[in-house]
Amino acid sequence: MPIDWVNGLIGGLLIGCAGAIYLLMSGKVMGASGILSKFAENPNKEFLNERGFFLIGLICFPAFLNILGLLSNAITAQTNLTNSLPILIVSGLLVGIGTRLAKGCTSGHGVCGISRFSPRGIIATVVFVCVGVATVAIFKQILGII
Amino acid sequence: MQKIIAFTVGGLFGVGLYISQMTNTLKVQGWLDVFGEWDPTLTFVMGGAIIPMFVAWWVADKRTKSFLGKNLPPPTKTEINKPLIIGSICFGTGWGLSGLCPGPAIASLSFGGLSGIIFFISMLTGIVAVSRFTNKENY
Numbered sequence: 001m002p003i004d005w006v007n008g009l010i011g012g013l014l015i016g017c018a019g020a021i022y023l024l025m026s027g028k029v030m031g032a033s034g035i036l037s038k039f040a041e042n043p044n045k046e047f048l049n050e051r052g053f054f055l056i057g058l059i060c061f062p063a064f065l066n067i068l069g070l071l072s073n074a075i076t077a078q079t080n081l082t083n084s085l086p087i088l089i090v091s092g093l094l095v096g097i098g099t100r101l102a103k104g105c106t107s108g109h110g111v112c113g114i115s116r117f118s119p120r121g122i123i124a125t126v127v128f129v130c131v132g133v134a135t136v137a138i139f140k141q142i143l144g145i146i
Numbered sequence: 147m148q149k150i151i152a153f154t155v156g157g158l159f160g161v162g163l164y165i166s167q168m169t170n171t172l173k174v175q176g177w178l179d180v181f182g183e184w185d186p187t188l189t190f191v192m193g194g195a196i197i198p199m200f201v202a203w204w205v206a207d208k209r210t211k212s213f214l215g216k217n218l219p220p221p222t223k224t225e226i227n228k229p230l231i232i233g234s235i236c237f238g239t240g241w242g243l244s245g246l247c248p249g250p251a252i253a254s255l256s257f258g259g260l261s262g263i264i265f266f267i268s269m270l271t272g273i274v275a276v277s278r279f280t281n282k283e284n285y
Contacts, residue, residue: 016195036252
C-alpha cells in the first residue's frame with residue numbers, strides 16, 4: 001500500500017477522533033465551515049470563545065508540526081495552491097457562499113453527516129463531489145486552466 | 147473546559163488534515179480527477195474519518211447528554227431544499243477549482259503563503275455575504 005494511502009488513513013482516523021471527541025464531550029457537530037461562520041458572525045464580538053479556540057488549534061497544530069519537521073518526506077507543507085488571483089477569489093467566494101447556503105462542507109456534511117446516515121449530508125456530499133469531479137474535468141482536462 | 151476541548155479538537159483536526167495531506171491541493175484535485183491520473187488518497191481519509199464518527203454517533207444515540215452534560219445535536223433534518231443543492235453545487239465548483247475546502251484552508255494558513263490568505267479572505271467574504279443577505283430562517 002503506498003505511503004500516501006497509509007498517511008491518508010492515519011490522518012482520516014485523527015479527523016474522525018477529533019469529531020468524535022467534539023460530539024461526545026461538547027455535544028457539537030465538528031464542521032469547519034459552520035464553526036468559522038458562527039465565529040465570524042458572532043454578535044457579541046467575543047472572539048476568544050469556544051469556536052475561537054477551535055480555530056486557533058486548527059491553525060497552530062499544523063504550524064508546530066511544520067516547524068518541528070518531524071514527519072516523513074511524504075508529508076509536506078506545500079499547498080500547491082494556484083497563484084492565479086481570479087481563480088483564488090472566485091473559488092474562495094464559491095466555497096464560502098456554497099458552504100454557508102448548504103450549511104456544511106466536507107467535514108460537516110461529509111464526515112459527520114454520512115457517518116450519521118443523514119440524508120442531507122449524503123445528498124450534499126454526492127452533489128459537491130460530482131460537481132468537483134466535473135469542474136476538474138472541464139477546467140483541467142478540457143480547458144487546461146488549472 | 148469547553149475551550150480546552152475545542153482547542154484540542156481543532157488541533158487534532160488540523161494534524162489529521164496535515165498528515166493526510168488534504169492541505170495539499172494537488173492531492174484533492176488528484177482525487178477529483180477521475181478522468182486523469184486518479185489519486186485514491188482522499189478515499190482513505192474519508193473512510194478513516196467516518197469510522198470513529200460512526201461509533202461516536204452510535205454512543206451519542208444511547209445518551210441524552212454529552213459526557214460533560216451538554217445537550218447533544220438534535221435529530222438529523224431530512225428536508226432536501228434548494229439552498230442545500232445550490233450551495234453544494236457552488237461549493238463543489240470552488241473546491242474543484244482550488245482544491246481547498248474550509249478545513250484545510252484554515253489549517254494551512256500558517257504555511258500557505260499569500261495565495262492561501264487570499265483564498266481564505268475570499269471564502270470568509272462569501273460566508274459573511276450569505277449571512278448578511280439571507281434571512282436566517284429561510285436558508
